[in-house]
Amino acid sequence: MFASRRLGKELTKMQGQLPPGITLVEADNLENWLLDIQVLDANPIYAGETYRLKFTFSQNYPIEAPEVVFVKDDTHSIPWHPHIYTNGIICLDLLDRSGWSPVHNVESVCVSLQSMLTSNTRKERPEGDENFVRYNTQRPRDINFVFHDNKV
Amino acid sequence: MSSPSPIPPPNDRRNSRASTNGGLPNEADALSEPSELRVRRKSKCLKVPPEMSALEYASRPDSNLVCLICHAPFDRPVQLLCEHYFCRECLEHAWAPQSNNRKTCPTCRRHVEGENDIRPVPKIIETMLDELVVKCPNSRTGCTWVDHRVNVHDHVMLYCEYTPIECPAADCRLHTTQKDFHKGCLHYTVGCEDCHTSLMKRDLEEHQRYLCLNRTTSCALCEAVLLRLDLKTHINNVCPKHVISCQGTIVGCKFRSERADVTQHEMACAMATMAPHFRDQQARLERHEARMEPLARKVGILEDGLANITNMLYPANANDASFPVADHLDPNDAAADFRLPPASFPHGAHGSDNSSNEPPFDSQVHHLLTLHENLREEVSRISTTLTEVEGRTNMMIINESQRNKDEMLHTNAAINNMRMQLHWLMSATIHQRTTSASTSTSRPSASTSAGTTGRSTTQGPSSRPGPSGTLPAPYRRLSDSNRQDTKL
Ligand SMILES: [Zn+2]
Ligand SMILES: [Zn+2]
Ligand SMILES: [Zn+2]
Ligand SMILES: [Zn+2]
Ligand SMILES: [Zn+2]
Ligand SMILES: [Zn+2]
Ligand SMILES: [Zn+2]
Numbered sequence: 001m002f003a004s005r006r007l008g009k010e011l012t013k014m015q016g017q018l019p020p021g022i023t024l025v026e027a028d029n030l031e032n033w034l035l036d037i038q039v040l041d042a043n044p045i046y047a048g049e050t051y052r053l054k055f056t057f058s059q060n061y062p063i064e065a066p067e068v069v070f071v072k073d074d075t076h077s078i079p080w081h082p083h084i085y086t087n088g089i090i091c092l093d094l095l096d097r098s099g100w101s102p103v104h105n106v107e108s109v110c111v112s113l114q115s116m117l118t119s120n121t122r123k124e125r126p127e128g129d130e131n132f133v134r135y136n137t138q139r140p141r142d143i144n145f146v147f148h149d150n151k152v
Numbered sequence: 153m154s155s156p157s158p159i160p161p162p163n164d165r166r167n168s169r170a171s172t173n174g175g176l177p178n179e180a181d182a183l184s185e186p187s188e189l190r191v192r193r194k195s196k197c198l199k200v201p202p203e204m205s206a207l208e209y210a211s212r213p214d215s216n217l218v219c220l221i222c223h224a225p226f227d228r229p230v231q232l233l234c235e236h237y238f239c240r241e242c243l244e245h246a247w248a249p250q251s252n253n254r255k256t257c258p259t260c261r262r263h264v265e266g267e268n269d270i271r272p273v274p275k276i277i278e279t280m281l282d283e284l285v286v287k288c289p290n291s292r293t294g295c296t297w298v299d300h301r302v303n304v305h306d307h308v309m310l311y312c313e314y315t316p317i318e319c320p321a322a323d324c325r326l327h328t329t330q331k332d333f334h335k336g337c338l339h340y341t342v343g344c345e346d347c348h349t350s351l352m353k354r355d356l357e358e359h360q361r362y363l364c365l366n367r368t369t370s371c372a373l374c375e376a377v378l379l380r381l382d383l384k385t386h387i388n389n390v391c392p393k394h395v396i397s398c399q400g401t402i403v404g405c406k407f408r409s410e411r412a413d414v415t416q417h418e419m420a421c422a423m424a425t426m427a428p429h430f431r432d433q434q435a436r437l438e439r440h441e442a443r444m445e446p447l448a449r450k451v452g453i454l455e456d457g458l459a460n461i462t463n464m465l466y467p468a469n470a471n472d473a474s475f476p477v478a479d480h481l482d483p484n485d486a487a488a489d490f491r492l493p494p495a496s497f498p499h500g501a502h503g504s505d506n507s508s509n510e511p512p513f514d515s516q517v518h519h520l521l522t523l524h525e526n527l528r529e530e531v532s533r534i535s536t537t538l539t540e541v542e543g544r545t546n547m548m549i550i551n552e553s554q555r556n557k558d559e560m561l562h563t564n565a566a567i568n569n570m571r572m573q574l575h576w577l578m579s580a581t582i583h584q585r586t587t588s589a590s591t592s593t594s595r596p597s598a599s600t601s602a603g604t605t606g607r608s609t610t611q612g613p614s615s616r617p618g619p620s621g622t623l624p625a626p627y628r629r630l631s632d633s634n635r636q637d638t639k640l
Contacts, residue, residue: 002205002222002245005205005206005222005224006221006222006223009222009223009224010223013223060249062221063245063246063248063249064249101246101258101259101261102220102221102242102245102246102258103220103221103258103259105223
């Protein structure tokens with residue numbers, strides 16, 4: 001009840017106005033939403049690309065963080081970033097259990113991801129990407145990432 | 153707040169009136185029922201209080217009043233030490249998964265020690281929240297109530313006709329609304345007589361009004377096709393064939409015909425064009441008359457007050473009928489007190505208005521002006537008298553205080569004297585004690601203390617009695633004189 005009400009409010013607001021470079025693609029239910037983000041400045045790694053994000057909300061949103069991953073399909077790729085794995089899983093403290101706060105919301109998460117990409121200069125994957133992608137069976141929120149690198 | 157109180161809150165009087173009207177037949181129905189049914193009804197009258205977080209606001213609320221957790225205007229907000237505000241419930245939600253000592257502010261992550269770090273918000277915030285305008289939670293089922301949020305609970309629990317309550321029928325588990333409560337159970341299937349759809353009785357009216365396609369009729373006068381429910385309003389306000397009078401009828405136009413003709417006529421009729429202005433004027437006149445009544449009453453009260461004041465000022469002359477001014481203002485005794493009593497102030501006799509042979513004033517204004525002049529003179533006289541009296545009083549006070557000062561000096565001298573004497577007595581007592589202990593050396597020390605007393609006796613006449621004669625006495629009063637000493 002709490003989650004649906006809050007998501008309803010967020011949805012109404014997002015249907016009205018969103019920051020530049022963020023578009024609401026699909027929000028048919030209160031469990032999964034799709035949003036597109038673009039990097040607006042002239043970062044050569046992401047120029048001209050649109051990336052698709054999939055939000056999955058639990059019953060306890062916003063007390064619990066939403067699960068946010070990049071989606072790969074025919075028209076969308078996974079952005080290069082030393083904290084984004086090839087399977088779309090994002091290593092960002094904001095989305096972690098200890099880093100999340102209920103004052104965050106879908107929009108602020110998108111903005112954070114946008115700025116995370118904007119400031120990146122390395123076209124690479126995280127260390128151990130291949131192994132992680134092959135063997136990981138956990139859901140993103142259950143993974144204990146080590147936030148070793150704070151400057152990206 | 154959790155149970156509906158029978159007394160309507162004062163700030164929602166408008167609604168309370170509406171509800172007593174609507175509720176009366178309801179009440180009467182319940183009373184005519186057998187008692188067991190009535191009891192059953194009562195127990196089922198439970199309503200669900202409105203949920204604050206689900207309220208719909210008339211306008212978008214100020215973002216400063218919106219909780220960052222639930223994204224709705226605060227409900228029973230609290231503030232943390234960092235001055236971040238949240239709904240109490242939202243905070244509890246947010247902290248539920250955390251253990252007690254790990255509570256932090258959701259916004260800035262400042263540590264929250266315990267209940268002491270959670271404080272009430274300023275009153276002004278509460279007031280602003282209370283005054284947010286919300287729609288009735290039952291607006292979807294037809295309620296048009298819109299008012300301050302602080303009233304929504306009472307509206308839903310007491311007054312709203314659309315609040316769902318359980319059906320009065322014993323064997324029915326469905327919900328009905330306050331509005332339909334007295335109609336009994338409406339949860340049986342009926343068929344719409346126009347379109348032959350079957351539906352619940354409860355929904356029939358809505359169906360007939362908005363949904364039923366066959367529920368139309370034609371106006372008997374103009375043959376227009378319209379909803380049967382709207383027929384009356386059509387005839388009264390719209391129908392071109394309905395016979396009505398020209399708008400100018402209030403000014404005197406006698407024209408009366410079908411609406412279409414009347415509309416034609418009214419374009420040309422001077423009286424019809426005048427009618428709205430006339431009506432405006434009339435309304436304004438009525439308003440003014442209504443406003444005048446309290447004013448007249450107020451003037452009456454003020455006049456009474458003035459009369460009282462005059463009576464108080466000149467009590468002896470209040471009933472003096474010799475004053476020649478015939479009062480134009482008011483024939484009753486309140487106005488009679490405008491008379492200025494000539495005897496009360498000796499210097500005021502010079503004015504022509506005070507002579508008893510003078511004819512009545514030719515105008516009220518003149519009378520008032522003279523009165524005013526007289527009053528002014530009287531006031532200036534009073535003020536000079538006051539200054540005089542003040543001067544005299546000041547002199548008196550100065551004299552009195554001088555005398556007091558002198559007296560105080562005398563008293564001080566006397567006290568000093570007494571102190572000296574006491575001192576002498578004390579030393580004499582001590583000396584006495586030493587002499588009684590060792591009998592031989594008593595006399596010489598007594599003479600030394602007598603020498604000091606000799607000095608003190610010159611200061612006051614009260615120390616005249618010889619100390620040597622009273623020497624044996626202080627034995628018993630030793631503690632007494634000790635006490636005296638500490639007092640001084
Ligand atoms: Zn809240
Ligand atoms: Zn804070
Ligand atoms: Zn209502
Ligand atoms: Zn029923
Ligand atoms: Zn019908
Ligand atoms: Zn008609
Ligand atoms: Zn006319």
